[in-house]
Amino acid sequence: MFVKQFVDEGLGNSSYLVGSEGTKLAVTIDAQRDVDRYIQVAEGLGFRLAYAVDTHLHNDFVTSALELAAQVGLRVGASAEAHVAFEHIPLHDGDTLDLGDLTVGVLTTPGHTPEHISFTVTEANRQAPSAIFTGGALIVGGVARTDLLGHDLTKPLARDLYHTIHDKLLRLRDDVVVYPTHGAGSFCATPVVAERSTTIGRERQWNPLAQALSEEEFIAQATANLPSYPSYFKHLRRMNQAGPQVLGDIPVLAPLSPEAVHRQMEQGVAMVDTRTPREFTAGHLPGSYGIPLGAPLVTWVGWVVPFGTPLILIADDSNEREEAVRQLIRIGYDDLRGYLEDGLEAWKAAGLPVSQVLTMSAAELARQLERDNTLAVLDVRSDAEWRAGHLPRALHVEAGRLPTEAMPFSLESYVVVHCGHADRSTVGLSVLEQRGYRNLMLLDGGFGNWQAAGYPVVQNFE
DSSP, rough: OEEEEETTTTTTTEEEEOOOOOEEEOOOEEEEEEEEHHHHHHHHHTOOOEEESSSSSOOSSSSHHHHHHHHHOOOOEEEHHHHOSSOOOOOOTTEEOOOOEEEEEEEOSSSSTTOEEEEEEEEETOOOSHHHHHHEESTTTBOOOSSSTOOOHHHHHHHHHHHHHHHGGGGGTOEEEEEEEEEEEEEEEEOOOOOOOEHHHHHHHHOOTOOSSHHHHHHHHHTTSSSOOOOOOHHHHHHHHHHOOOOOOEEEEEEEHHHHHHHHTTTTTTEEEOOOOHHHHHOOTTTEEOOOOOHHHHHHHHHHHOOOOOEEOOOOHHHHHHHHHHHHOOOOOOEEEEEEEEEEEEHTTTTOOOOOOOEEEEHHHHHHHOOOOOOOEEOOOOHHHHHHBTTTTOOOOOOOGTSSSSOOSSSTTTTEEEEESHHHHHHHHHHHHTOOOOEEEEEETTTHHHHHHTOBBBOOOO
């Protein structure tokens, strides 16, 4: 058995190419939409891709199945309970896919989603599987969350997940290797550790949710303290069920003149500026979203830019543009109109307006807070980060809630925005600017610099 793991740090997910070294037949599991990676690895190792399968209807990324089917002619497998609207093999509990001297078995494992399945892999000379690909049914140190389909299903799905783990997965041998899809950095997972694979034995011994003594104890643990998640999640399950558009290749963006960009902005096209926070604050197009490529772009576009919005990128480097496109198509932002040719300098040369944001050091902010009771400090980090420690007098709104939540200050207020360092602050600043706030400043180095300088920190663990 050959296993190649592809890790997407931005989404916190793993996808897989699994093949037989003997027959050279392979299957992809939970692969992402920019499929050239899987095709290149398979071809380079002499594998023929025979199947593409998904463990469930994903909320966080677009399935690759139709893209792979169109490009290499493989067969698509999906849970029979997913009721997908495209040609596929409907997979039921106990079904198998044949890779010659490997057998891929189907195990129904509901809980993370109702239609969830897992895939065992058994070698020809063994009676029991060597590995299982668990999607979100069992992850390293935890399970995937059950609340993504709404409050009414959260506890029923958690109950299903309890039985999936205790009645099915924990009955496998201790040495079975577990390859989950969701992992560290995924909004689908709770809790998580850094490792991307594990074993049944390890999870039996160390996973607190595998050790729950009753359904009710499991449900209480699995549904406690769940963080917020990006708003685009509510669209992708439906897209994956209907079948996404086949792109055929990674889209190549067309260069657009400043005048063309300006016209499209007036027609409702959104500008996404993927440059660094320092570059964005020094000068940017008014009304653009400041979302650095490493923020990651794939999360924050999906959180603050309305799903389906046509986009133009500001990214000066061709490699950065390609990476941005890959991230965007993975989450279904397909209406990509082009990029601003020659970047901000061309925009300035055309005489078009530029916005700036002042930057304030931790020392300057400390001095200002001592003498100015009207200055607002907005912390846009997560709830957990806020509780662990925050600036005195700071106000808190998670960056993902900024597009819609009422702000605790007026449009005329002077506001210093910060996150842990800078990336989410840039997202927050750009969203607030779009909402009409103009007296905005960035805390240089964010909470990290404030704390490192020894200034006071308040904790709220209750």
